[in-house]
Amino acid sequence: MNYENETTTTYDNTLDYVEYAGFWIRFGAAIIDGVVLVIPLMILSLIFTGSLSMLDSAEEASLTALIVYLAYLVGVLLYFVxxxxxxxxxxLGKMMVGIKVVDRFGEPISKGRSFGRFFSYYLSGLFLNIGYIIAGFTPKKQALHDYIVSTYVVKR
Incomplete structure (x- = not known):
């Protein structure tokens, strides 16, 4: 018996019967994550905009701004990984829309794989975000970064 369905579900030897999360639900999760991540950035910006004007030189202000920006990037990395x-x-976005990331056996992914997945987002974003858009057209709804690190996004 073949349980293949070209849209969102499949049965194979590595994952039991699951429903893969398509492009739009993943897009919704990304919007939520964007909102969650922009709030701390706005707070940091408000705090440090006033602080930067009190520094003695433009070099000190630039260095402080760079340190704040790098700290934010580390925070984003830690959030995703x-x-x-x-x-x-x-x-948080994925949790709110009811999806999760798994490996080919349906198990949670390792920190190393999650780290690789995070940096693979940049490849997915190259060339007009085609790497993200393909999630709407691939049999298991994988984006480029999912293919790179062998992950799947499935409904809970």
Whole structure:
């Protein structure tokens, strides 16, 4: 018996019967994550905009701004890597829309795989975000970064 369905579900030897998360539900999760991540950036910007004007030189202000920006980037990295590889198997956005990230056996992914997945987002974003858009057209709804690190996004 063949349980293949070209849209969102499949049965194979590596994953039991699951429903893969398509482009639009993943897009919704990304919007939520964007909102979650922009709030701390706005707070940091408000705090440090006033602080930068009190510094003695433009060099000190530039260095402080760079340090704040790098700290924010580390925070974003930790947000994606730790939440995706943690017990929730997804970011706050993914949790809110009811999806999670798994490996080919349906198990949670490791921190190393999550780290690779995070940096693969940049490849997915190259060339007009085609790497993200392909999730709407591939049999298991995988984006480019999912193919690179062998992950799947499935409904809970």
């Amino acid at each position: 730790l939440l995706t590889s943690g017990p929730s198997q997804g970011t």
